[in-house]
Amino acid sequence: MSLLRTGRSRKDRDGRFGTVLVAAGAGILAVVALAVLLGPLFTSWGPNQIDGDAPTLAEPGGAHLFGTDVNGMDVWSRLLYAGRVDLGIAIAAVAIAVVLGSILGVVAGYFGGWLDDVLMRLTDIFQAFPTFILALAVAALLGSGPLNLTVAIALVNAPAYARLVRAEVRTIRDLTYVDAARTSGASTIGLLWRHVLPNSLTPVRVIAPLNCGWAMLTLAGLSFLGLGIPVPDAEWGAMISLGTGDVVAGRWWTSVPPGIALLVCVLGFSLLGEGLQERADRVRR
Amino acid sequence: MRILRFVARRLLQLIPVLLGVVVLTFLLVRVLPGDPIRTILGPNATAADEAAARARFGLDRPLWRQFTDYLGGLVTGDFGTSIQSGQSVGSEMALRIGPTMELVVLAVAIAVVIATVVGLWSARHANRAGDHGIRVLALIGNSMPEFWLGLVLILVGYAGLGWFPAPSGRVDPDTDLTPITGADALDALLTGNMPALTSALWHLALPVLTLVIVIVAPLLRSVRASALEVLRSEPYAAAEAHGLPGRVLRRGYLVRAALVRLPSLAALVFGFAIGSTVLIEYVYSWQGFGQWALRGLLYRDYPVVQASVLVIALCYVVVFLIADVVHAMLDPRVRI
Numbered sequence: 001m002s003l004l005r006t007g008r009s010r011k012d013r014d015g016r017f018g019t020v021l022v023a024a025g026a027g028i029l030a031v032v033a034l035a036v037l038l039g040p041l042f043t044s045w046g047p048n049q050i051d052g053d054a055p056t057l058a059e060p061g062g063a064h065l066f067g068t069d070v071n072g073m074d075v076w077s078r079l080l081y082a083g084r085v086d087l088g089i090a091i092a093a094v095a096i097a098v099v100l101g102s103i104l105g106v107v108a109g110y111f112g113g114w115l116d117d118v119l120m121r122l123t124d125i126f127q128a129f130p131t132f133i134l135a136l137a138v139a140a141l142l143g144s145g146p147l148n149l150t151v152a153i154a155l156v157n158a159p160a161y162a163r164l165v166r167a168e169v170r171t172i173r174d175l176t177y178v179d180a181a182r183t184s185g186a187s188t189i190g191l192l193w194r195h196v197l198p199n200s201l202t203p204v205r206v207i208a209p210l211n212c213g214w215a216m217l218t219l220a221g222l223s224f225l226g227l228g229i230p231v232p233d234a235e236w237g238a239m240i241s242l243g244t245g246d247v248v249a250g251r252w253w254t255s256v257p258p259g260i261a262l263l264v265c266v267l268g269f270s271l272l273g274e275g276l277q278e279r280a281d282r283v284r285r
Numbered sequence: 286m287r288i289l290r291f292v293a294r295r296l297l298q299l300i301p302v303l304l305g306v307v308v309l310t311f312l313l314v315r316v317l318p319g320d321p322i323r324t325i326l327g328p329n330a331t332a333a334d335e336a337a338a339r340a341r342f343g344l345d346r347p348l349w350r351q352f353t354d355y356l357g358g359l360v361t362g363d364f365g366t367s368i369q370s371g372q373s374v375g376s377e378m379a380l381r382i383g384p385t386m387e388l389v390v391l392a393v394a395i396a397v398v399i400a401t402v403v404g405l406w407s408a409r410h411a412n413r414a415g416d417h418g419i420r421v422l423a424l425i426g427n428s429m430p431e432f433w434l435g436l437v438l439i440l441v442g443y444a445g446l447g448w449f450p451a452p453s454g455r456v457d458p459d460t461d462l463t464p465i466t467g468a469d470a471l472d473a474l475l476t477g478n479m480p481a482l483t484s485a486l487w488h489l490a491l492p493v494l495t496l497v498i499v500i501v502a503p504l505l506r507s508v509r510a511s512a513l514e515v516l517r518s519e520p521y522a523a524a525e526a527h528g529l530p531g532r533v534l535r536r537g538y539l540v541r542a543a544l545v546r547l548p549s550l551a552a553l554v555f556g557f558a559i560g561s562t563v564l565i566e567y568v569y570s571w572q573g574f575g576q577w578a579l580r581g582l583l584y585r586d587y588p589v590v591q592a593s594v595l596v597i598a599l600c601y602v603v604v605f606l607i608a609d610v611v612h613a614m615l616d617p618r619v620r621i
Contacts, residue, residue, distance in 0.1 A: 017412060017417060125305060125306070125309065128302065128306065128598050128601060128602065129556075129594075129597060129598060129601065130556035130557055130559050130560040130597070130601065131557075131560065132557070132560030132561065132563070133559065133560050133563070133597060136560075136563065136579070136582070137582060137594075140582045140583060141313070141317040141318070141319070143318075213428060217428075217430050220430050220432075220433075221430065221431075221432060221564050224430075224432050224564060224567075225563070225564065225567060225579065237430070237432075240430070240432065240433050240436065243436075244436060244568070247436045247439055247440045247444065248439065248443070248444060248451070248452070249444065250440065250444040250445065252440055255433065255436055256437065256440070258433075259429070259430060259433030259434075259436070259437065262429075262430050262433065263425070263428055263429050263430070263433075266428035266429075266430075267424065267425055267428040269428075270424045270427060270428045271424065274420075274424060
C-alpha cells in the first residue's frame with residue numbers, strides 16, 4: 001500500500017463508492033427477499049386464483065393493486081409468488097455452476113496433463129457460443145420446467161467458473177505455503193480442500209452475484225419465449241410474455257410490473273457485484 | 286503484409302473448430318429427444334407415411350452416411366432442405382441474416398461510440414457525482430430484461446406517443462423496396478429508395494435503442510477503467526507536467542490507449558447481442574435469423590439447427606478475429 005497522501009485519499013474515495021454500491025445492492029436484495037418470502041402476508045389472492053367478481057384485465061386499484069391479467073388473476077400476488085421461482089432457480093443454478101465449475105477447475109489446474117487438456121478443450125467449445133444461445137439450446141432440448149431450467153442455466157455457466165478457478169489454482173499450487181502443507185504430510189484431498197480451494201475462489205466471489213442477475217434474465221428470457229416455466233405458473237418472464245398483447249393496446253399493468261421486479265432484483269445483484277469488484281480493485285492497486 | 290498472413294493463418298485454424306461444431310451439433314440434435322418428422326405429419330399419419338417422409342429427407346440411412354452426405358453438401362455450399370418448409374436452408378437463411386446483422390451491427394457500433402465518449406468523460410471526472418450517476422445509469426440499463434425494455438419502448442413510443450411504427454415488420458410494404466441484402470436500410474440506400482430508407486430507419490429505431498441500452502454498460506466500464514489507468518500513469522503525469530495542451534494530451538495520450546481493450550470486449554458484447562436479438566426480434570416481429578433459428582430448434586428441424594449453429598459459431602469467431610486485428614492496429618506493442 002502506498003504511503004503517498006494523494007494516492008491514499010483517492011483509493012479511499014474509490015473504496016467508499018464501492019461500499020455504497022455493496023450496501024445498496026445488499027439492501028435491495030434483502031427487501032426483495034423479504035417481500036417474496038413473506039409474500040402471502042401482503043396479498044389475499046393466490047398466484048393462480050381467478051377472481052370471479054373482477055373482470056379480466058381490470059385496471060389497477062380497488063381489490064387488485066396492479067389489476068388483473070387476461071385470465072382474471074391478481075397481478076400483484078402473482079408478482080410476489082413469481083419472485084420465489086425466479087430467485088430460487090437463479091441462485092440454485094449459480095450455486096450448482098460454482099460447485100461444478102470449481103471442482104473441474106481445481107482438478108484440471110492442480111493435476112494438469114491430459115485431463116486438463118480435455119476439460120479445457122470442452123470449455124473452449126462451450127465458449128464458442130453466446131451464453132444465451134447455449135442456454136436456449138439446452139433448455140429447448142431438455143424441455144421446460146423448474147428442474148430442467150436450473151440444470152440448463154447451471155450447465156452453461158459452469159465452464160466459466162472452471163476456467164476462472166483453474167487459472168487461480170495454477171498459480172496457487174506452486175506457492176510456498178502449499179509446498180509446506182504438502183511436506184508436512186497433508187493428503188491430496190485435504191490439501192486441495194483446506195489450502196488450495198479457499199484461496200482460488202477469490203474471483204468467484206465477485207462474479208457469482210453478477211452471474212445470479214444474469215441467470216435471472218436468462219430464466220425470464222427463456223420463459224418469455226415459452227421455453228421456461230410453463231403457464232399458468234407465475235414467473236416474471238412468463239408474466240411479461242402473457243402481457244405482450246396488452247402492450248400494443250396500451251395496457252401497461254400486466255407486463256410492466258413484472259419487468260420492474262426483474263430489473264430491481266438484477267440491479268441488486270449488479271450493484272453488489274460492481275461494488276465488490278471496485279473494492280477488490282482497490283486492494284490490488 | 287503481416288496482417289494478411291495473420292488473418293489467413295487464423296482462418297485456417299478455424300477449420301478444425303468449425304468441423305468440431307458441425308460434428309457435435311449433428312450428433313446432439315439427433316441423440317437428444319424430439320423428432321422432426323412427427324411434427325410435419327398430421328395426426329392420422331400411418332407408419333408407412335412416416336417411413337416415406339423419413340426416406341424423403343434421407344433420415345432412414347445409417348448415421349455415418351447421413352453425415353457424409355451433409356458434409357459433402359456443406360463443401361459445395363448446400364445446407365440441406367428444411368424439414369418444416371421443404372425449402373433450401375441456404376436460401377432461407379440468406380433472407381434472414383441481413384435483417385439481424387443490420388440490427389446487431391448498428392447497435393454495437395452506436396454502443397461503442399457512446400461508451401467511448403461517455404467513458405472518457407466519466408474517467409476525467411472520476412468519483413464525482415456525474416461519474417457515479419453515469420455508472421449507476423449504465424448498470425440499470427444492463428440489468429433490464431431486453432424483451433421487457435422492448436415492450437416498454439413500444440408502449441411509450443407506439444401505443445403512447447404514436448411516434449414510432451407498430452412492432453410488426455421492418456419496413457412499410459407500400460414503399461416497394463427491392464430486397465438485395467435483406468438489411469432493409471442498406472437496400473433502400475443501394476436502390477436510392479428514399480421513402481423506404483426513412484421507413485426502415487423508423488422501424489429500426491426502437492429495436493436498436495433497446496439493444497444499445499442493454500449492451501452499453503460493459504463497454505462503458507472498460508473504457509472508463511482503461512482511461513483511468515492512463516490518467517493515473519507516470520507518462521501521462523509527465524506529459525501533463527511538461528505543459529502539453531489539453532487537446533494533445535487527449536488525442537495523443539488518452540484516447541488511443543483507452544481504446545486498447547475495447548475491441549475484444551466489443552466482440553464479446555457482439556455475441557451477447559446475438560443472443561439478445563432472439564428475444565428482441567420476437568418482440569418486434571423482426572422476422573430475422575433469431576426467430577428462424579428458434580423455430581428450427583423448437584421443431585427439431587435438423588438442417589436448420591445445424592446451419593444456424595454453424596453460422597453463429599462462424600460469426601462469433603470471425604468477429605473475434607476482426608477484434609484481434611483492430612487491437613493490433615490500436616496497440617503497437619501487439620505483434621501478430
